[in-house]
Amino acid sequence: MADVFDAGVLSLPVVCLSGAVVGGTLSLLGYTTLVRFGAEEALGALVGLAVIRELGPVLTALLVTGRAGSAIAAEIATMVTTEQLDGLRMMSVDPIDFVVSPKALALLLVMPLLAGLFIVFALAGGYMIAVGLLGVDGGSFTGSMEGAVKFWNDVVGSFSKAITFGALTGLIATYRGYISEPTAAGVSASTTGTVVIASVSILVFDFFLNGFWGV
Amino acid sequence: MQRSPLRDLIVGLFVFFGLASIGYLSINVGGLYYSGPSGFKLVATFDEVGDLKPRAAVVIAGVKVGQVVSIELDDILRARCELDVDPSLGLDVETSAAIMTAGLLGEKFVALEPGGADEMLESGDEIDRTVSALSIENLVGKFVNDSGLEED
Numbered sequence A: 001m002a003d004v005f006d007a008g009v010l011s012l013p014v015v016c017l018s019g020a021v022v023g024g025t026l027s028l029l030g031y032t033t034l035v036r037f038g039a040e041e042a043l044g045a046l047v048g049l050a051v052i053r054e055l056g057p058v059l060t061a062l063l064v065t066g067r068a069g070s071a072i073a074a075e076i077a078t079m080v081t082t083e084q085l086d087g088l089r090m091m092s093v094d095p096i097d098f099v100v101s102p103k104a105l106a107l108l109l110v111m112p113l114l115a116g117l118f119i120v121f122a123l124a125g126g127y128m129i130a131v132g133l134l135g136v137d138g139g140s141f142t143g144s145m146e147g148a149v150k151f152w153n154d155v156v157g158s159f160s161k162a163i164t165f166g167a168l169t170g171l172i173a174t175y176r177g178y179i180s181e182p183t184a185a186g187v188s189a190s191t192t193g194t195v196v197i198a199s200v201s202i203l204v205f206d207f208f209l210n211g212f213w214g215v
Numbered sequence B: 001m002q003r004s005p006l007r008d009l010i011v012g013l014f015v016f017f018g019l020a021s022i023g024y025l026s027i028n029v030g031g032l033y034y035s036g037p038s039g040f041k042l043v044a045t046f047d048e049v050g051d052l053k054p055r056a057a058v059v060i061a062g063v064k065v066g067q068v069v070s071i072e073l074d075d076i077l078r079a080r081c082e083l084d085v086d087p088s089l090g091l092d093v094e095t096s097a098a099i100m101t102a103g104l105l106g107e108k109f110v111a112l113e114p115g116g117a118d119e120m121l122e123s124g125d126e127i128d129r130t131v132s133a134l135s136i137e138n139l140v141g142k143f144v145n146d147s148g149l150e151e152d
Helices: A002-007 A009-037 A040-081 A084-090 A095-133 A138-148 A151-178 A184-213 B005-029 B136-146
Strands: B041-046 B057-060 B063-073 B079-085 B096-101 B108-113 B129-131
Touching: A002 A009, A002 A040, A002 A095, A002 B005, A009 A040, A009 A095, A009 B005, A040 A084, A040 A095, A040 A138, A040 A151, A040 A184, A040 B005, A084 A095, A095 A138, A095 A151, A095 B005, A138 B005, A151 A184, A151 B005, B041 B096, B041 B129, B057 B079, B079 B108
Parallel strands: B057 B108, B096 B129
Antiparallel strands: B041 B079, B057 B063, B063 B079, B096 B108
């Protein structure tokens, strides 16, 4: 519960705000291109597909890595440094069961939920910009979006990506924290390492998920 | 770690809204609905289905009434499509099936047009009157042939 609160609820503001802004940006960007072809009705399809298939899971994973993954790595690394994990071991409590795996599982659980909220906020942001600012017809925006987005290809693919990224971030953050040197430099190294390795591996996994499974 | 009811409530709300957003995306945006197979199967055989795919819509007068279940070759090498449609429609045996395209380059779907016969189709029956998919390449080919552009 505490881990889900830290990783999920505290990431909510940053995820929701980024989602809304990314959706709005996509609307603005897509509109300037599409309006040249008189195809601004397809804006909903563009925003929907881009956000659901790619940007939703990937950006959420990057944000959560930066916000919650680094915090988890730092927390575990500090526990290593201050010998709290050794204390647990002395009481014959396995620190993996008691400290490490709940945090990794929390990230795994939280990622698809945050990705879902990110996508909903992005679609809402895109809709508001498109309809309110650019004057695209609201019905054609949602209509083209609903026509283009397919449940099995796009929505299922999106959430399987989010779950994969959640598992990746959880494993990397907890592992980097767990193996850190018991020094102040070790804590900082594990935090930096988590963000760098997790972000890069999220992007690499995203590429291979797209390429091999067409998710 | 002490228990904190307020925090647990917030976590519960967070999970609830997360699941609600996933549900919204699946149902409203993704178009997922599960009515189950209606059990009323019709078979239509076409010479050419174009890029019709399983799960494509079956419509009557523009209203979706079912979907394509499977497409396979039959023993005389025509495309045999199994359609799952709403059993309450009461389609008669003169119903015809045509493969249409949404817009100029959009997705293919099967359009049914009821006939005027008294006898009704039963589940598993075959629709005899079918119109194949219109392929732009074939049309252009025909046009080129007819206009004599290819003559020596």
